[in-house]
Amino acid sequence: MTRTNGCADPVSRRERRAVERGTGRHEPRSRHDPAVERRGGRSRPVAFAAVVVGVLAIGGYLAFGDFFGQRGAASGDMIGVQASMAGFTPKEIRVTAGQTVTLDFWTQDSSGHLDGGVHTMISDQLGIRVELPGADAVSESRVAVTFTAPMTPGDYDIYCDTCCGGRENPTMHGKIVVERG
Ligand SMILES: [Cu+2]
Numbered sequence: 001m002t003r004t005n006g007c008a009d010p011v012s013r014r015e016r017r018a019v020e021r022g023t024g025r026h027e028p029r030s031r032h033d034p035a036v037e038r039r040g041g042r043s044r045p046v047a048f049a050a051v052v053v054g055v056l057a058i059g060g061y062l063a064f065g066d067f068f069g070q071r072g073a074a075s076g077d078m079i080g081v082q083a084s085m086a087g088f089t090p091k092e093i094r095v096t097a098g099q100t101v102t103l104d105f106w107t108q109d110s111s112g113h114l115d116g117g118v119h120t121m122i123s124d125q126l127g128i129r130v131e132l133p134g135a136d137a138v139s140e141s142r143v144a145v146t147f148t149a150p151m152t153p154g155d156y157d158i159y160c161d162t163c164c165g166g167r168e169n170p171t172m173h174g175k176i177v178v179e180r181g
Pocket of ligand 1: 083084118119120160161162163
């Protein structure tokens with residue numbers, strides 16, 4: 001066999017290496033041969049460790065990054081609002097003009113106490129009209145309410161029309177406060 005260039009075909013290279021291993025074992029040589037090192041298994045644990053570190057990093061980011069990130073996002077993108085016989089909690093929901101917001105609208109009240117079995121969140125100005133079924137089989141019932149805040153800053157009324165006197169009862173009102181961006 002004649003040596004042609006560095007890019008010998010894989011089969012003949014493998015054969016040649018097999019011959020070298022069979023005929024003479026020179027430790028120093030194999031230590032300098034990257035292919036032998038790779039097969040020696042030293043890099044496999046390293047690769048495995050790298051994968052583990054990667055998974056932990058991603059997992060940690062998802063678990064804690066999200067947790068910490070929520071402090072910033074909570075005031076913006078996802079806001080919890082509870083409906084009860086006391087009205088909305090919190091009563092004031094602060095958003096930024098033009099911002100798309102999702103309210104996590106939830107209740108622990110059972111449907112038997114509510115007209116039509118639901119609380120509602122209604123805002124004529126913001127075009128919100130949502131029914132939240134009572135929590136019967138589960139401990140909490142919830143529904144996501146997504147809307148885009150108007151560009152005009154100000155207070156926008158929301159109310160529940162299905163309990164405790166509904167719209168006529170001041171307690172059943174809350175407000176979405178739109179602040180300048
Ligand atoms: Cu209600």
